[in-house]
């Protein structure tokens with residue numbers, strides 16, 4: 787049985803959504819990041835990087851949302867969670883790479899720096915986040931889904947970060963209408979609602 791380690795509302799929600807969209811057979815295990823469970827020896831034995839998600843499979847452990855989502859999508863081709871065309875698949879991978887390497891770190895710096903950022907440092911971090919949201923709004927999110935008409939695993943991934951932004955009050959409806967519409971559409975999906983419920987969290991209204 788596949789075992790997905792997650793923390794409620796954190797980035798592993800993207801993998802959790804992909805598992806529900808795929809109709810995969812799996813179990814989920816909660817890791818309390820605030821309590822530091824990700825740095826406990828038992829968890830470090832699974833993922834020495836000390837972060838969630840981690841996916842335990844019969845073949846070994848997988849980490850990184852982008853990889854876990856791709857793998858589960860490939861195991862359930864009937865669900866069409868990745869583009870069939872190789873070039874479009876590469877484009878989706880590029881989006882997920884950007885989300886992992888650019889959007890996520892910018893949001894983490896703004897929202898989770900300890901001690902919290904203040905003054906000029908916070909202003910700069912907020913500007914960096916807004917620039918990335920603008921890039922997604924104007925260029926990366928084709929609409930209605932990230933890849934255009936096809937819903938893919940990239941949509942659940944983007945929604946995790948726009949959900950954080952909405953919770954933080956920075957997903958401005960005038961500045962980011964497409965991102966807001968996208969988040970609403972993703973949160974309305976039954977699979978997403980199952981993943982949120984499994985994590986004990988709620989959709990976030992605009």
Ligand SMILES: N[C@@H](CCC(=O)N[C@@H](CS)C(=O)NCC(=O)O)C(=O)O
Nearest residue numbers: 796797824837838839850851852886
């Ligand atoms: N690029 C990684 C990022 C993983 C990551 O940073 N996870 C965060 C939660 S969003 C975490 O577990 N942080 C705990 C810590 O840094 O102690 C992925 O997508 O899987």
